[in-house]
Amino acid sequence: EKAIAVMTSGGDAPGMNANVRAIVRTAIAKGCRAYVVMEGYEGLVRGGPEYIKQFSWEDVRGWSSEGGTNIGTARCKEFRERAGRLLGALHLIEAGVDALIVCGGDGSLTGADLFRSEWPSLLQELKETSKITSEQYTRYKHLNICGTVGSIDNDMSTTDATIGAYSSLDRICRAIDYIEATANSHSRAFVVEVMGRNCGWLALMAGIATSADYILIPEKPASSREWEEQMCDIVTKHRSRGKRTTIVIVAEGAIANDLTPISPNDVHKVLSQRLKLDTRVTTLGHVQRGGTAVAFDRILATLQGVEAVNAVLESNPDTPSPLIAINENKITRKSLVESVRQTKSVADAIQAQDFKKAMELRDTEFVE
Numbered sequence: 426e427k428a429i430a431v432m433t434s435g436g437d438a439p440g441m442n443a444n445v446r447a448i449v450r451t452a453i454a455k456g457c458r459a460y461v462v463m464e465g466y467e468g469l470v471r472g473g474p475e476y477i478k479q480f481s482w483e484d485v486r487g488w489s490s491e492g493g494t495n496i497g498t499a500r501c502k503e504f505r506e507r508a509g510r511l512l513g514a515l516h517l518i519e520a521g522v523d524a525l526i527v528c529g530g531d532g533s534l535t536g537a538d539l540f541r542s543e544w545p546s547l548l549q550e551l552k553e554t555s556k557i558t559s560e561q562y563t564r565y566k567h568l569n570i571c572g573t574v575g576s577i578d579n580d581m582s583t584t585d586a587t588i589g590a591y592s593s594l595d596r597i598c599r600a601i602d603y604i605e606a607t608a609n610s611h612s613r614a615f616v617v618e619v620m621g622r623n624c625g626w627l628a629l630m631a632g633i634a635t636s637a638d639y640i641l642i643p644e645k646p647a648s649s650r651e652w653e654e655q656m657c658d659i660v661t662k663h664r665s666r667g668k669r670t671t672i673v674i675v676a677e678g679a680i681a682n683d684l685t686p687i688s689p690n691d692v693h694k695v696l697s698q699r700l701k702l703d704t705r706v707t708t709l710g711h712v713q714r715g716g717t718a719v720a721f722d723r724i725l726a727t728l729q730g731v732e733a734v735n736a737v738l739e740s741n742p743d744t745p746s747p748l749i750a751i752n753e754n755k756i757t758r759k760s761l762v763e764s765v766r767q768t769k770s771v772a773d774a775i776q777a778q779d780f781k782k783a784m785e786l787r788d789t790e791f792v793e
């Protein structure tokens with residue numbers, strides 16, 4: 426009888442609970458024991474039954490729709506250090522866990538990938554310092570680890586959608602619909618800042634869904650003069666056709682092509698000073714994370730949870746650790762290492778001002 430543990434880590438995302446539910450129940454249905462690690466990597470570093478808990482079928486009842494993550498998440502500094510990961514390894518072995526499924530964003534999965542690659546040397550050290558027995562050393566020689574992607578930003582390469590992204594997008598669109606009504610009443614312009622550090626997916630998709638006038642994202646930056654001119658031209662054209670509202674969406678990580686950040690206040694300044702529009706800034710903030718998961722995220726999280734358990738049960742030391750993805754509407758397995766590497770290279774390409782490469786690596790079709 427194997428023991429499979431699941432944890433959620435990094436920024437919370439709607440659908441994480443549905444993912445945990447599916448993993449716990451699939452594990453039990455397949456004759457395994459199910460565990461949850463509370464508070465992300467923090468729970469691994471602390472260890473013990475308070476943080477690594479066995480879960481029953483009933484423990485996850487009703488979790489399919491709930492937002493956030495009921496097993497907690499945290500940012501954990503200690504796990505970034507080898508000493509923290511050594512404790513994490515010891516605590517997993519003490520709890521008798523054979524496989525770990527991590528649901529999180531690119532940071533969390535980078536940590537998972539590092540943990541996996543370091544595992545043999547961590548185990549060696551635990552054996553040499555007599556923290557574990559030779560039997561434990563042999564039994565837990567390989568870390569069976571698998572990633573599912575929970576992130577509202579939809580910022581992981583190799584998968585078309587991350588758990589939480591469509592719920593967040595839905596929330597943003599509703600918020601902009603509300604703003605649209607008041608903007609229309611007063612004939613105002615609104616600059617709306619949405620989340621997305623290196624990834625403009627939320628801003629871009631919300632812009633399409635709400636017919637925003639202009640969108641600023643990190644992947645396709647222009648010089649300050651270019652975007653200001655272009656935005657003013659477009660807004661002026663729309664206004665001259667009788668449009669009473671102006672909506673400009675700015676991704677949190679929006680930049681100009683010299684990498685200087687573009688803030689909502691910069692956009693506000695241009696709209697109010699150059700176009701003399703009565704302009705307001707709205708930062709949506711954490712409402713973008715809140716609330717229940719949309720149907721797509723519940724389904725994605727459930728199907729990927731089942732697949733994650735299948736993947737860890739089929740894993741052997743020679744196969745690379747998987748990341749559960751979705752590609753062209755099919756649930757797929759990708760290499761965790763490769764996905765993490767490719768995701769990091771998008772951020773690197775943006776930093777190197779190679780925006781064409783960033784877009785190619787993003788694997789998204791942009792229409793000029």
Ligand code: ADP
Pocket residue numbers: 434435436466499500501502503504505506529530531532533534535536537539576
């Ligand atoms: P997200 O998973 O949403 O991208 P973070 O980037 O904050 O969120 O990562 C969540 C946690 O994952 C961190 O607090 C840390 O414990 C762990 N982590 C992130 N990057 C690394 C890394 N390079 N090495 C080890 N652990 C990491």
